[in-house]
Amino acid sequence: MHLFVQACILGLLTGGVYALMASGLALGFGVMRVINVAQGALIILGAYLSYTLYSHLGIDPFVGLLLLTPAMFALGVLLQLVFLRPLRDEEREELSLLVTWAMALGIEGLLSVAYQTTYRSTITSYADRSWTVFGYYISVARVFAFVASFVVLGLLFAVLRYTKLGRAVRATVQNPTAARLLGVDTRMVSAVGFGLSVATASAAGAVYGIVFPFNPGSHYDLISRLLSIIVLGGLGSLGGAVVAALFMGLTEALFSAEISPTWSSFTFFIVLIAVLVVRPQGLFGARVRGAI
Amino acid sequence: MSALLEVEKASKRFGGVVAVDECSFSVQAGTITGLIGPNGSGKTTVFNLITGYLPADGGQIRFDGRVVGRPDPTRLARRGLIRTFQQARVFPNLTVVENLVLAAPQSWRSAGRPRVSRAERALADELLGDFNLGAHAGTVAAELSFGQRKLLEFAATLMSRPRLVLLDEPAAGVNPVLVETIERHIRRLHAQGLTFLVVEHDMPLVMRLCDPVIVLDRGRKIAEGPARQVQQDPNVLDAYLGA
Amino acid sequence: MRAALVFGVLSALPFGFTAAWVQNLFIFTLMYAALASAWNIVGGYSGYISLGHAAFFGVGAYAIGILFTHTSIGGGYRPFYALPLVGIGVAIGSLPVAWIAYRTRAATFAIVTITLLFVVQQLAFNLRSLTGGSQGIAIPTPSFPVATYEEPFYYAMLGILAMSMLASWSIRGSKLGLALLSIRDDEDRARGLGVQTELAKLTAFAVSCGLVAMAGGVWAYYIAFIYPQFAVDPLITIGMVLMVYLGGKGTIWGPVLGAFILVPAQQYLAYRLGASRLYLVGYSAVFLGVMLLLPRGILPSLGDRARKLRVRRVPPEPRVEEVAAS
Numbered sequence: 008m009h010l011f012v013q014a015c016i017l018g019l020l021t022g023g024v025y026a027l028m029a030s031g032l033a034l035g036f037g038v039m040r041v042i043n044v045a046q047g048a049l050i051i052l053g054a055y056l057s058y059t060l061y062s063h064l065g066i067d068p069f070v071g072l073l074l075l076t077p078a079m080f081a082l083g084v085l086l087q088l089v090f091l092r093p094l095r096d097e098e099r100e101e102l103s104l105l106v107t108w109a110m111a112l113g114i115e116g117l118l119s120v121a122y123q124t125t126y127r128s129t130i131t132s133y134a135d136r137s138w139t140v141f142g143y144y145i146s147v148a149r150v151f152a153f154v155a156s157f158v159v160l161g162l163l164f165a166v167l168r169y170t171k172l173g174r175a176v177r178a179t180v181q182n183p184t185a186a187r188l189l190g191v192d193t194r195m196v197s198a199v200g201f202g203l204s205v206a207t208a209s210a211a212g213a214v215y216g217i218v219f220p221f222n223p224g225s226h227y228d229l230i231s232r233l234l235s236i237i238v239l240g241g242l243g244s245l246g247g248a249v250v251a252a253l254f255m256g257l258t259e260a261l262f263s264a265e266i267s268p269t270w271s272s273f274t275f276f277i278v279l280i281a282v283l284v285v286r287p288q289g290l291f292g293a294r295v296r297g298a299i
Numbered sequence: 300m301s302a303l304l305e306v307e308k309a310s311k312r313f314g315g316v317v318a319v320d321e322c323s324f325s326v327q328a329g330t331i332t333g334l335i336g337p338n339g340s341g342k343t344t345v346f347n348l349i350t351g352y353l354p355a356d357g358g359q360i361r362f363d364g365r366v367v368g369r370p371d372p373t374r375l376a377r378r379g380l381i382r383t384f385q386q387a388r389v390f391p392n393l394t395v396v397e398n399l400v401l402a403a404p405q406s407w408r409s410a411g412r413p414r415v416s417r418a419e420r421a422l423a424d425e426l427l428g429d430f431n432l433g434a435h436a437g438t439v440a441a442e443l444s445f446g447q448r449k450l451l452e453f454a455a456t457l458m459s460r461p462r463l464v465l466l467d468e469p470a471a472g473v474n475p476v477l478v479e480t481i482e483r484h485i486r487r488l489h490a491q492g493l494t495f496l497v498v499e500h501d502m503p504l505v506m507r508l509c510d511p512v513i514v515l516d517r518g519r520k521i522a523e524g525p526a527r528q529v530q531q532d533p534n535v536l537d538a539y540l541g542a
Numbered sequence: 543m544r545a546a547l548v549f550g551v552l553s554a555l556p557f558g559f560t561a562a563w564v565q566n567l568f569i570f571t572l573m574y575a576a577l578a579s580a581w582n583i584v585g586g587y588s589g590y591i592s593l594g595h596a597a598f599f600g601v602g603a604y605a606i607g608i609l610f611t612h613t614s615i616g617g618g619y620r621p622f623y624a625l626p627l628v629g630i631g632v633a634i635g636s637l638p639v640a641w642i643a644y645r646t647r648a649a650t651f652a653i654v655t656i657t658l659l660f661v662v663q664q665l666a667f668n669l670r671s672l673t674g675g676s677q678g679i680a681i682p683t684p685s686f687p688v689a690t691y692e693e694p695f696y697y698a699m700l701g702i703l704a705m706s707m708l709a710s711w712s713i714r715g716s717k718l719g720l721a722l723l724s725i726r727d728d729e730d731r732a733r734g735l736g737v738q739t740e741l742a743k744l745t746a747f748a749v750s751c752g753l754v755a756m757a758g759g760v761w762a763y764y765i766a767f768i769y770p771q772f773a774v775d776p777l778i779t780i781g782m783v784l785m786v787y788l789g790g791k792g793t794i795w796g797p798v799l800g801a802f803i804l805v806p807a808q809q810y811l812a813y814r815l816g817a818s819r820l821y822l823v824g825y826s827a828v829f830l831g832v833m834l835l836l837p838r839g840i841l842p843s844l845g846d847r848a849r850k851l852r853v854r855r856v857p858p859e860p861r862v863e864e865v866a867a868s
Binding site: 036040042044090093094098100101102104105106108109110112113115116117119120227230231234235237238242269270272273275276279280283284287 | 591593642643645646648649650652653654656657660661664668776777780783784787820821822823824825826827829830833834837
């Protein structure tokens with residue numbers, strides 16, 4: 008029982024971080040119908056940048072977040088303009104996978120050149136500390152990571168709900184044609200939306216780097232999990248992504264604790280298959296079949 | 300005359316919007332039945348329910364006596380229920396003949412055979428002749444005009460000798476000459492025993508062609524009967540004018 | 543016919559170029575040409591972009607490896623005879639996977655296939671008793687004469703390329719091909735007309751995977767060691783997909799052309815930049831260039847240009863816009 012609860016705690020904490028990562032992916036898809044396979048690589052990029060800020064300038068990762076986020080937002084907008092906007096509407100969904108995969112490879116390559124392939128970790132002073140609450144170990148770093156993730160997620164939701172820009176983004180996600188007819192500049196919204204999704208990646212990366220060791224190749228592990236999460240949550244649904252992420256985090260931790268750690272990453276795939284057989288559109292996705 | 304198609308208390312909701320609300324009607328074999336209603340009355344949604352493109356939230360649909368269980372357009376097509384689309388959907392990168400041949404029922408055993416057999420080509424040519432598209436047999440469908448595509452789509456529905464053809468706004472977006480052509484074909488095929496269910500906005504066409512006419516409003520049937528009668532039904536006038 | 547000429551030349555090549563590294567290059571070129579052709583059957587004809595085909599390549603590779611470690615198949619030519627069995631086995635085995643994947647469309651389908659790739663890679667790492675885990679499987683090198691060592695592998699790959707192209711060509715001209723193309727154009731309408739889309743998609747997938755697995759088998763035997771990260775490598779999928787797009791998705795010779803251009807380019811890149819990790823950056827640049835500048839591919843673009851020239855030569859006829867009422 009103790010192990011169960013311990014695993015649940017760990018799972019939820021990890022799930023929170025996944026939630027932040029996945030929400031960026033979901034947003035990117037919602038705004039532009041683009042599956043950003045490079046999200047994993049961008050998260051790792053964020054991790055590296057945060058690591059560099061800490062190890063070279065002594066800036067705590069959570070503070071460094073504030074610097075990184077706007078920079079990565081700008082990067083996101085730039086990437087969208089250069090690589091995604093030129094794609095025509097009809098082929099965008101299909102080609103975006105390949106284009107963003109290429110971007111991921113490029114980022115991985117650049118990071119390998121800059122940092123070599125040794126594993127790094129942003130080891131802060133509190134990285135090893137843990138609290139003991141009712142006999143359960145709770146890693147301080149993970150709690151901070153979880154809290155930071157939800158703060159950023161909260162900010163993202165707030166921006167989407169309460170700002171004019173956010174409303175424009177949501178309108179575009181729901182119905183791009185209608186949004187355009189209502190005067191929303193969908194091109195600008197796409198750029199901004201993508202920028203936001205990359206910005207969340209940087210925050211997620213900073214947070215990730217504290218808890219897990221990483222190297223340039225780690226993005227594959229991440230993206231495979233994230234893709235499963237957004238399919239489970241339903242493509243384009245931010246709320247779905249968050250729920251799915253928490254669920255997956257929990258499931259993975261429980262599986263790892265109760266059954267086997269080496270196979271824990273399989274939980275993602277198993278859940279994915281189960282969902283696809285029963286409900287291909289995911290938990291919160293719209294049914295794609297059929298011409299309406 | 301038995302009912303070829305029976306829709307019984309069909310319902311469909313999209314989020315909070317009720318598109319089809321316990322809608323019931325039937326289509327008798329051998330008729331050209333019209334389905335009209337103001338915009339948003341659920342006509343196209345009903346079409347999608349009948350043809351299996353959307354699962355119904357409630358109610359039952361029976362085709363040829365058998366219940367339409369799992370929504371599966373392929374199975375329904377094989378049972379003899381084919382539809383056209385408002386936007387005149389064809390396979391743009393395939394030729395006209397190939398478009399037609401695809402619509403003819405194939406067994407899995409023929410998977411390895413050549414794309415268009417001689418017998419199929421002959422059948423397609425005959426059909427194309429009926430529709431005056433013979434000159435375009437080898438043309439890629441993307442190069443056809445909208446009117447030609449409508450005819451091609453219509454012709455394709457006939458390749459499988461269906462029992463019931465659902466026409467989704469056959470007169471939309473085409474000039475009056477072509478409307479006349481399409482009407483002529485519908486009548487000709489009707490005389491040969493084909494049943495039609497036609498969704499249309501072109502009132503004169505509906506009045507000329509369809510009997511009976513079913514009127515939907517806000518997802519429910521509000522009137523049914525011969526065209527003249529429906530035209531004078533106060534409920535119908537209300538729906539159209541009051542909307 | 544063009545094919546006879548090309549294959550004639552290809553068959554003679556090992557005699558003209560005897561240097562081992564050149565033959566090695568040819569083998570990889572043929573391999574990717576076969577892979578690209580096979581991928582094209584699903585991605586090009588039906589329009590379903592599978593990004594996990596490398597998984598089946600890996601399965602084929604491991605199948606051969608496992609044959610060595612678990613049976614007494616011995617060396618020499620015998621593993622080559624096992625290839626068709628591997629191909630058929632993987633083709634059948636891919637059906638349940640395909641069935642699940644085909645419950646989704648477009649982007650979700652691609653994601654599912656990517657996930658499949660990672661699943662297989664994980665399995666390769668985890669099922670240690672079968673696959674040797676991260677230690678991999680080492681295959682005893684066959685005792686082919688050193689001077690012509692490459693040749694059996696070369697001809698094996700050539701054979702698989704021939705099979706791949708034959709499959710591609712015969713499917714294209716058949717009813718199956720017609721069904722696949724209709725799926726690519728408008729799957730929902732195809733279903734509404736009674737086309738057996740499920741069957742068509744599954745068949746195409748199985749054939750494609752079987753071919754890919756066979757290529758993987760030859761590769762494994764040639765390379766003589768199988769590690770999970772190299773046998774089930776996302777870069778293999780990306781490679782074959784890129785080649786198909788470059789040469790022309792949906793054409794018969796396009797994928798082959800793409801491979802013949804990109805594999806030597808890839809090897810050259812590896813040679814110049816392989817030491818540093820800039821190789822990935824270079825690869826990514828080529829990839830992005832092709833996707834953004836030439837998304838239709840070489841052959842279709844040439845075809846378009848030829849057609850435009852032809853049209854300009856013929857004086858324009860008045861187009862018959864409407865069908866006259868008769």
